[in-house]
Amino acid sequence: MTVRALSTLSADELDEFLAAQRTAYDTLVARGLSLDLTRGKPSSAQLDLSDGLLGLPSTTKDASGTDVRNYGGLAGITEIRSLFAELLNIDLEQIVAQGNSSLALMREVLTFLMLKGAIDGAPWAGQKVKFLCPVPGYDRHFALLEWLGIEMIPIPMNADGPDADAAASLAANDPAIKGIWVVPTYANPTGDVTSVEVATKLVSMPTAAPDFKIFWDNAYALHHLTSAETKSADVISLANVAGNPHRPIMFASTSKITYAGAGVAFLATSKEQIAWYADNLGFGTIGPDKVNQLRHVEFFKDAAGVRAHMGKHRELLAPKFAELSRILDERLTGYDVATWTNPAGGYFISLNVLDGTASRVIELAKAAGVALTPAGSAFPLKFDPNDRNIRLAPSLPPIAEVTGAAEVVATCVLLAAAEKLSS
Numbered sequence: 577m578t579v580r581a582l583s584t585l586s587a588d589e590l591d592e593f594l595a596a597q598r599t600a601y602d603t604l605v606a607r608g609l610s611l612d613l614t615r616g617k618p619s620s621a622q623l624d625l626s627d628g629l630l631g632l633p634s635t636t637k638d639a640s641g642t643d644v645r646n647y648g649g650l651a652g653i654t655e656i657r658s659l660f661a662e663l664l665n666i667d668l669e670q671i672v673a674q675g676n677s678s679l680a681l682m683r684e685v686l687t688f689l690m691l692k693g694a695i696d697g698a699p700w701a702g703q704k705v706k707f708l709c710p711v712p713g714y715d716r717h718f719a720l721l722e723w724l725g726i727e728m729i730p731i732p733m734n735a736d737g738p739d740a741d742a743a744a745s746l747a748a749n750d751p752a753i754k755g756i757w758v759v760p761t762y763a764n765p766t767g768d769v770t771s772v773e774v775a776t777k778l779v780s781m782p783t784a785a786p787d788f789k790i791f792w793d794n795a796y797a798l799h800h801l802t803s804a805e806t807k808s809a810d811v812i813s814l815a816n817v818a819g820n821p822h823r824p825i826m827f828a829s830t831s832k833i834t835y836a837g838a839g840v841a842f843l844a845t846s847k848e849q850i851a852w853y854a855d856n857l858g859f860g861t862i863g864p865d866k867v868n869q870l871r872h873v874e875f876f877k878d879a880a881g882v883r884a885h886m887g888k889h890r891e892l893l894a895p896k897f898a899e900l901s902r903i904l905d906e907r908l909t910g911y912d913v914a915t916w917t918n919p920a921g922g923y924f925i926s927l928n929v930l931d932g933t934a935s936r937v938i939e940l941a942k943a944a945g946v947a948l949t950p951a952g953s954a955f956p957l958k959f960d961p962n963d964r965n966i967r968l969a970p971s972l973p974p975i976a977e978v979t980g981a982a983e984v985v986a987t988c989v990l991l992a993a994a995e996k997l998s999s
Contacts, residue, residue: 579910582997594994600987601944609945611981616764616923616969618832618889625888626834632871644866650854652840656869660842662879664794664828665810671844672854674864678829678841679716682791685825685843686724688856689754689789695852696822697787700754708746708756710738712926712954712965714764714793717757721956728956729753733763737770740777751784755791761808762796765926765954765967767919775809780818787822790815794828796922798886801894805883806920812844821846830872832923833886840869893923896970896978900925903979907986913993916968926954927966927985933992934963940988946981 585593636645638653651657652673661668674681693699705726709718710733721728729746732739738758747753756778760770778790790811797808811824822845830839843853876882901918904927908914916927929937934951941948949967952960968985970978 581910581912582993583912585997590994590998594991594998597987597991597994601940601991604944604984604987607945609980609984611945611977611984612947612973613968613970613978613981613985614947614949615972616832617972618836619892619972619974621892622832622889622971623835625885625892626875629834629838629871629875632874633867634874635870636867638866638870644870647862649863649866650858650861651850652864653866653869653873655873656840657842659873659876659879659882660828660840661844663798663882664826664842664844665807666812666826666844669847670812670850671842672850673869674841674843676829676831676835676837676839676841676865676868678793678795678827678831678843679720681827681841681843682717682793683720684857684860685791685853686720686726688853689787690724692856694787694789694822695848697785704752706750706753708738708743708753709956710757710763711956712765712960712967713757714759714795715949715953715958717791717793718956718958726754727752730956731756733766733768735768737763737768737774738778740774740781743778744781747781747783747785747788749784753783754785754787755789757791757793758811759793759795760797760811761794761806762799762919762922764795764922765917765924765965767917767922767924767926769806769920770809772809772814775811776814776818779811779815779820779823789822790824792824792826794826796832797828798882799832799893799923800886800890800921801897802890802920804920812846816846822849825849833882833889834872834875838868840872893971896973896975897925899975899978900968900970900982903982903986907983908989911990911993914989923969923971925968925970927968927989928964929966929989930993930996931962931964933989933996934960934966936992936995937966937985937988940991941984944984944988946984948985 690700709728711730731742826844829841913930952958
């Protein structure tokens with residue numbers, strides 16, 4: 577059958593198309609596949625790139641002569657802070673290095689804000705607290721807010737970042753709105769990049785809450801899929817110029833750069849807010865894993881070493897994204913039942929299917945042996961009001977499995993759409 581928008585087919589043509597998709601689907605089910613496109617985990621080949629860490633560090637002393645095996649150094653060793661300050665375009669005094677998880681740092685900051693209050697506000701505990709949540713967005717952000725009982729207000733995620741006009745309108749009139757999540761470079765799951773213009777609006781907009789925070793999660797800032805290497809907006813400098821230096825709190829880590837479970841996480845913000853964080857942090861630890869920080873410094877040597885290392889990741893990742901995109905293009909273009917992103921970096925492709933069919937696509941894929949992230953995962957409380965968004969993560973499987981899984985996804989999208997239009 578010639579490719580045409582499914583909505584333009586006659587009843588007989590649609591019945592014929594539906595029967596063909598059911599036959600194709602039954603064939604896939606009979607293959608007994610077991611494939612996974614759920615979470616954006618690095619593949620074993622990517623993890624192998626960092627095996628040089630296992631023989632490091634070669635010394636027990638940092639550049640200052642301090643024994644990294646001992647207590648102390650709450651902010652992390654200077655060398656690792658300096659290296660990532662350069663990569664993230666911030667001053668050394670505005671960054672701390674901690675354990676392996678930036679998500680843990682986000683939880684800590686939110687907990688400190690709840691219990692102790694920000695340097696520019698009272699404790700959030702006992703107040704009504706709301707957060708602006710660009711959608712589709714990062715499910716772990718939403719889960720953290722849900723865990724803390726913080727109300728989530730969805731706003732659109734656009735190609736140039738969160739809808740800053742919507743954010744400004746809401747934040748200006750409600751003192752309970754205390755913050756917004758932003759994944760600025762290669763957002764999860766869309767791959768969108770927050771522009772300087774949008775970042776400027778977010779740091780300068782009037783807010784009813786004096787302690788409004790931008791949780792700026794630079795999780796994918798260095799994870800390029802092309803040689804273009806898009807840079808993140810310099811949100812900390814922009815906030816200084818706007819007169820709101822304490823508004824952004826930046827998070828980053830090496831979790832998908834070296835070892836996902838044994839990296840280094842970073843927090844960056846104003847000098848005063850760094851001191852606030854360290855004061856609160858000191859009640860729970862006497863210092864991070866400085867041995868691991870030193871081994872990372874020896875492994876990378878400098879910022880150029882990190883960039884070269886990320887080039888090796890790109891060589892492994894880019895073909896998988898290209899293959900997934902190729903199959904979506906070949907199988908779905910022209911039917912007018914799906915759109916998808918073509919990201920220049922990050923770990924995901926965001927697939928929007930015919931409204932009301934995402935849950936069905938995921939159900940069909942599961943029965944055919946392909947695990948997908950549950951419908952609604954990229955929305956607060958896991959509720960996608962249009963039931964159309966699906967996050968695809970091609971990083972973990974070998975490319976042959978990406979091919980097989982993509983074929984299943986495409987068939988399930990067409991089958992679910994034909995079912996919906998035939999009903």
